[in-house]
Amino acid sequence: MTMWFTENHTKDVYFAFKAKQLFSTRSDFQQIDIYQTKDFGKVLVMDERIMLTEKDEKIYHEMIVHVPLAVHPDAEDVLIIGGGDGGALRELQRYPGIKSIDMVEIDSAVPEVAQRFLPEITGDFLDSRFTLMIADGLKYVRTTEKKYDLIIVDSTDPFGPGESLFTREFYGNCFDILCADGLLINQHESPYYKSDAREVKSIYEKTNTIFPIVKLYQAHIPTYPSGHWLFGFMSKRYDPLEDLQAERWLKLGLDTYYYNLALHRGSFALPNYVLDLIGKKQNIANS
Amino acid sequence: MIREYQLNQEKAPLYNALSEYRKQRMVSFDVPGHKQGRGNPELTEFLGKYAMSVDVNSMKMLDNLIHPVGVIKEAQELAADAFGAYSAFFMTNGTTSAVQAMVLATVNPGEKIIMPRNVHRSAINALILARAIPVYVDPGVNEKLGIPLGMSIENIKKAIQENPDAKAILVNNPTYYGICPNLRAIVMLAHQAGMKVLVDEAHGTHFYFEKSGPVSAMDAGADLAAISTHKTGGSLTQSSILLSGPGMADEQGYLRQIINLTLTTSSSYLLLSSLDITRKYLALQGENIYQRVLEYAHYARKEINNIGGFYAFGKAEIDHDAFYDFDNTKLSIHTRDIGLAGIEVYDILRDEYQIQVEFGDLGNVLAILSIGDRPVAIERLLAALSDIKRRYGKKADQITVNEYNQPKVVMSPAEAFYAKSKQIPLDQTIGKVCTEFVMCYPPGIPILAPGEEITAEVLEYINYAKEKGSSMTGAEDLATEKLNVIDQL
Numbered sequence: 001m002t003m004w005f006t007e008n009h010t011k012d013v014y015f016a017f018k019a020k021q022l023f024s025t026r027s028d029f030q031q032i033d034i035y036q037t038k039d040f041g042k043v044l045v046m047d048e049r050i051m052l053t054e055k056d057e058k059i060y061h062e063m064i065v066h067v068p069l070a071v072h073p074d075a076e077d078v079l080i081i082g083g084g085d086g087g088a089l090r091e092l093q094r095y096p097g098i099k100s101i102d103m104v105e106i107d108s109a110v111p112e113v114a115q116r117f118l119p120e121i122t123g124d125f126l127d128s129r130f131t132l133m134i135a136d137g138l139k140y141v142r143t144t145e146k147k148y149d150l151i152i153v154d155s156t157d158p159f160g161p162g163e164s165l166f167t168r169e170f171y172g173n174c175f176d177i178l179c180a181d182g183l184l185i186n187q188h189e190s191p192y193y194k195s196d197a198r199e200v201k202s203i204y205e206k207t208n209t210i211f212p213i214v215k216l217y218q219a220h221i222p223t224y225p226s227g228h229w230l231f232g233f234m235s236k237r238y239d240p241l242e243d244l245q246a247e248r249w250l251k252l253g254l255d256t257y258y259y260n261l262a263l264h265r266g267s268f269a270l271p272n273y274v275l276d277l278i279g280k281k282q283n284i285a286n287s
Numbered sequence: 288m289i290r291e292y293q294l295n296q297e298k299a300p301l302y303n304a305l306s307e308y309r310k311q312r313m314v315s316f317d318v319p320g321h322k323q324g325r326g327n328p329e330l331t332e333f334l335g336k337y338a339m340s341v342d343v344n345s346m347k348m349l350d351n352l353i354h355p356v357g358v359i360k361e362a363q364e365l366a367a368d369a370f371g372a373y374s375a376f377f378m379t380n381g382t383t384s385a386v387q388a389m390v391l392a393t394v395n396p397g398e399k400i401i402m403p404r405n406v407h408r409s410a411i412n413a414l415i416l417a418r419a420i421p422v423y424v425d426p427g428v429n430e431k432l433g434i435p436l437g438m439s440i441e442n443i444k445k446a447i448q449e450n451p452d453a454k455a456i457l458v459n460n461p462t463y464y465g466i467c468p469n470l471r472a473i474v475m476l477a478h479q480a481g482m483k484v485l486v487d488e489a490h491g492t493h494f495y496f497e498k499s500g501p502v503s504a505m506d507a508g509a510d511l512a513a514i515s516t517h518k519t520g521g522s523l524t525q526s527s528i529l530l531s532g533p534g535m536a537d538e539q540g541y542l543r544q545i546i547n548l549t550l551t552t553s554s555s556y557l558l559l560s561s562l563d564i565t566r567k568y569l570a571l572q573g574e575n576i577y578q579r580v581l582e583y584a585h586y587a588r589k590e591i592n593n594i595g596g597f598y599a600f601g602k603a604e605i606d607h608d609a610f611y612d613f614d615n616t617k618l619s620i621h622t623r624d625i626g627l628a629g630i631e632v633y634d635i636l637r638d639e640y641q642i643q644v645e646f647g648d649l650g651n652v653l654a655i656l657s658i659g660d661r662p663v664a665i666e667r668l669l670a671a672l673s674d675i676k677r678r679y680g681k682k683a684d685q686i687t688v689n690e691y692n693q694p695k696v697v698m699s700p701a702e703a704f705y706a707k708s709k710q711i712p713l714d715q716t717i718g719k720v721c722t723e724f725v726m727c728y729p730p731g732i733p734i735l736a737p738g739e740e741i742t743a744e745v746l747e748y749i750n751y752a753k754e755k756g757s758s759m760t761g762a763e764d765l766a767t768e769k770l771n772v773i774d775q776l
Contacts, residue, residue, distance in 0.1 A: 136662070142670045164667050168640050172674035 005035055005043070007050055009225040010193050015050075019043065023117055027109035029161040034117045040223060042118060044085060046110075047160050053223050057087050057121055060187075062259040063219045063231055063267070065091035068150055068183045070249040070264055071238050073097065075149035075183070081137040081165060083154030084110030086122030089130065092152075093123045094254055101130045102148075104140040106161050138164040141173040149179050153186035158199050166199065168206045171234075175210050181237040188216060191274045192226030200230060204278045207234050215240055216278065217267040219258070230274070241268060289498060289574055294368045296570035300358040301563035304349050305341045305556060317344050318553070341556055352377060352554040353547055362563045369570040370495050370514070371505045372530035374539060376546055377562050378513075379554040382489045383409035384546075385513035385529040387416060389485040390457065392511070392538065392545040394419040399453035401446045401482070404694055404736075405435040408724055408761065410457060410487060411700055411736045418701040422450050426462075427609030428691055432600060432621050433650045435691035436609035437461075437468030440476070447480045455483040460491050460504055460512075463646070463653065463730045465617030466610050467491075470507040478508070483534065486512040492520035493616060493657070496573030497581065501612040510534035519616065519657040522565035526558040576658055577616070584615045584656045587665050591618070594673045596625035596680055618654040620672070622647075626681030628755040630727075632672075635679065640671040646730045648690050649752060653730075692748060695740040703738035708771040710764060713749070716741040719772035724761030727752055733761065741770070 006016040019035035022042070026032075033045040041054025052060065065088055069075060076099040080088055084105035092101050105111060111132060114122045125132065133140065137155075151174050156162035164170055165186075174184055188203060190196045200216075208214045211234040221229045233240045246261050272282050315322050324331035324339030331339045343349065350357035359377065366375035378385045390413035394400045400419050402410065403426040414421055424446045427436040437459065447453070456477045461467045470486070477484045486504035488494070492514045494503040504512035512530040516522040535542060569576070591599040598621040602613050622632045633647025645653045654668060697703075697720045708722040718740065725735040734748060735741065749767070753759060759767040 136666050138663075138666045138670050142666075142673055161663075164663055164670075167667060167670075169667055169670035169674045172677065173670050176677060 005037075005045070007045075007048060010195065013193070015223070015225070017043075023113065025109060025113065027107050029107040029109075030156075032109055032113050034113065043223075044114065044118060046156060049157060050223050051156070052085055052087060052118075052121070054118070054121065056222050057085075058257040059219050059221050060224075060229070061087040061091050062256050063217070064088055064152055064154060064185055064187065066249075066254070066256065066259040067217060067231070067233065067240065067264055067267070068152075068185050069095055070245060070261070071235075071240050071243050072149060072181065072183050073245050073248045073252075076100070077146070077148045078102070078150045078152065079104065079148045079177075081141070081151065081153045081155065082106075082162065083152065085114040085118065086111060086125065088152055088154045089123030089125075090121065091123075093127060093129075095252070099129060101127070102133065102146070103131070104133045104135050104137045106134070106136055108134045136164070138167075138170050138173070141170065141177055144177055147177055147179050147182075149182050151178060151182070151184040153184065155187060157189070158203075166203055168210070171207050171210050175236075178236060182235075183238065184211070184232075184234040186232045186234070188230035188232040190224060190226050190229050191277055192228045196225060197277055200274075201277055203232065207232060211235060213237075213239055215268055216270060216274070218270065218274075219267060233268075241265060289496060290371050292368050292570065294365050296365060296369060296567060298361075298365060299563050299567045300361040300365070301349075301556075301560050302567075304358040305343075305560050308343065308348060309340055315343070317346070319344060338557060341560065343556055344553065349556065352379065352559065353550065353552055359559065362559075362566070365570075366528055366562070366566045367530070369566050370528070370530055371503070372512075373533045373536060374531045376529040376531070376542070377554075377559055378527040378529055378546070379525065379551060379558045380549065381525045382487075382513050382515040382518075382527040383407075383412070384549055385527050386410050386487055386489075387413040387549065388529055388542070388546045389511040389513055390414065390419060390455070391417050391548070392535075392542050393455040393483045393485060395454070399450050400455050400457060401443070401450060401453045402457040403435070403438050403459065405462060405691055405732050406457065406459060406487060407489065408726060408731050408733055408736075411724070411733060414700045415704045415737065416701075418699070420699045421696070422446055422453055423694065423696060425693055426691065428689060429604060429610060432598075432604070433689045433691075434464050434466075434619075435462065437466045437611060438473075439609040440469055440472050441608075443473060443476060447476060447482070451480060453480075453482055455485050455510075457485040457487065460486050460488050460494070461501065461612075461614040461617065463490065463617075463732065464619045464651070465490075465614035467501040467612035467614060469608065469611040470502050470504065470509065474508045478534070483511065484509040488512045489515040490518055490617070490655075491614065492516050492518060492569075493573070493577050493580070494614070496569055497577045498574060500577070500581075501614055505530055505532055508532060508534075516562060516565055519655065520565050520569060521658040523558050523561040525555075526562050526565075528562065580616050580656050580658065580660060583660055583662070583665055584618060587618055587654075587656070587669060588615075590669050591620060591672060594669075594676055596676050596683075597622060597672055598624060616656045618656060620652050620654065621650055622652060623650045624683040625676050625679070626683060627675075627679060630752070630755045630757045631679075632675060634756055635675055636668075636671055640667070640674075642668055642671055644668075646727075648727060648730065648757070649755065650690065692734070692742070692744050694736065694745075695742060696738055697740050698738040700737040703773065707774045709774045710769045710771050712769050713746065713767070716770050716772055717743055717746060719770075722771045722773055723763060725749060725759060725767060725770065726761045727757040728760040731760075735761075735770075741772070
């Protein structure tokens with residue numbers, strides 16, 4: 001049956017496409033649906049919010065993985081919080097230097113559904129470097145003994161099952177399990193609509209008191225609210241621009257759809273309205 | 288099943304009557320003036336049409352709390368059955384009014400009442416209203432934690448022997464920290480001496496539905512109990528129930544008269560329906576719900592004690608006397624071993640982690656677990672505590688701070704309250720008799736009550752609590768820099 005799928009981007013703004021529902025389930029944590037669409041291919045929807053589409057997921061996953069690894073190519077132990085769709089995993093698996101990838105996903109239904117309906121997107125769940133743990137991300141970072149070089153927070157929005165991944169206690173405990181030169185990347189919501197912008201500001205302020213280096217970078221992801229999406233680059237030592245290991249990244253010879261080194265540099269240049277939002281002076285951006 | 292119900296607890300007469308009222312689309316030319324919300328669109332948008340449409344006045348089909356003969360009567364009978372009480376009175380002025388009713392109903396002006404001093408201010412307020420004379424029993428203190436307990440049986444015996452003319456004994460079950468006294472023994476001693484047993488069970492609603500929890504007032508044979516169904520039971524804030532045991536069987540009419548002295552004549556049907564629906568839910572599901580809450584509490588206590596530095600105390604502290612039993616759903620956490628005052632941890636949790644706990648005093652914070660808790664929220668609390676330790680943890684604070692100072696009572700609270708008084712700066716008050724309350728709120732247990740001498744120790748406590756950021760309330764001077772004392776003595 002073909003119908004219109006609509007997602008509320010604000011109370012008064014909808015995003016909609018014609019869609020055929022392929023699958024629908026209610027997990028212990030959320031509603032999960034898969035739709036077939038003409039322009040975006042298959043679409044994964046959780047609690048009525050688009051998580052990814054075949055058409056534009058590469059933008060999101062490349063930006064959440066290649067930006068940190070081009071700065072810290074020696075990263076060996078990587079932790080993904082959330083990310084059960086396996087897209088970030090797929091991009092990480094392209095780096096031969098990575099020795100372990102641990103994924104902590106709260107909802108076992110997400111990797112199950114992704115592997116069944118989105119096999120072109122998911123990475124290799126059978127990779128010997130990979131460990132999937134179905135657990136609460138916050139609890140994991142509080143209790144694990146393992147240290148990580150890179151943590152990727154690939155979460156849903158700050159309401160529902162992802163709420164605890166937007167808290168100070170989460171980032172504080174992440175800081176603790178990162179190596180002395182470790183990095184953390186999170187999906188940082190959109191600065192565009194008012195209610196989303198409040199979250200951007202709130203996470204930025206929280207993480208800024210925890211990590212010595214916090215910089216935001218952006219990408220254009222057409223199916224996310226407003227399309228204007230931010231990522232957070234949080235680091236104990238490396239600056240995302242000054243410490244960019246361009247030569248080493250080029251040597252890997254990775255073929256990418258969206259990411260390149262010029263874009264890496266440019267993505268950290270933020271519009272004035274975003275600088276205002278996070279309390280940064282615009283004149284610094286001009287110099 | 289914890290108790291066999293005599294009535295059909297599936298019923299919810301008040302809820303049904305209100306639903307029926309909505310369907311009738313009654314035209315109202317009575318109060319409230321908003322008339323099902325129409326007269327106040329912004330408020331209706333904020334609270335919702337549904338809520339506004341049942342914010343109505345007493346009428347025949349909805350009965351009247353002041354004089355219950357219909358659905359409210361039936362709902363109260365169901366509540367009595369659910370809680371194993373002789374009778375139940377719905378309260379819409381908070382548990383404060385239930386505590387006051389207990390005292391006013393059993394102690395006449397000039398008569399004595401035995402009680403620990405670590406009661407909520409509502410109990411001492413009741414002494415002012417009743418013009419009753421308190422006989423304070425030392426509640427006992429846990430030296431390690433600095434917290435007041437639930438009175439030893441020896442001290443209660445002594446108080447009864449020395450004051451055979453006392454009319455009643457008032458006890459906390461549990462205290463704010465979750466400590467329960469030996470209630471069955473207290474009931475036995477009091478009844479032998481012809482005294483009524485009044486139980487402030489504001490924090491103990493769940494005892495009635497826990498399989499292995501501390502004994503409830505009604506099960507212990509107490510005469511009256513004030514239960515804050517809104518605190519751990521899930522009803523709306525300000526709704527409460529006064530339970531009466533068989534010991535009050537002959538005084539039911541008088542009890543209603545006493546309640547009506549201060550009860551509003553416009554009781555909110557939002558509050559009343561919340562009591563009815565909550566009673567049904569607890570009667571049918573309470574056992575499972577609190578079993579789950581206890582599991583959460585057990586997990587949280589274990590994990591907090593693994594962090595190190597924090598001590599989430601529990602049944603291990605039981606001394607079989609003044610610390611007779613413990614309410615496991617109270618996550619009382621001693622914080623001094625990480626070098627922080629409880630109030631500091633309380634403030635950090637709220638300001639930096641958006642986690643609001645019930646209270647912080649000098650040495651402890653209290654997180655209350657109840658009907659609405661979920662694993663995600665508990666993980667947040669645990670992670671925040673471990674992050675606080677990492678960020679702020681210092682060497683253990685060696686000073687033990689007593690949260691309780693035995694008061695020097697000079698005159699009854701009523702006598703002091705109505706006496707001629709003057710306001711003087713705090714540092715000049717030593718040796719004077721206070722005529723008002725001073726307390727950190729929460730928890731709202733008076734540091735000073737009317738009629739008590741202001742000692743150097745008490746002043747030191749007040750100053751220390753202020754320095755640590757406690758919010759002081761009770762005094763006429765909102766900044767608590769001046770106190771009202773007896774003008775001449």
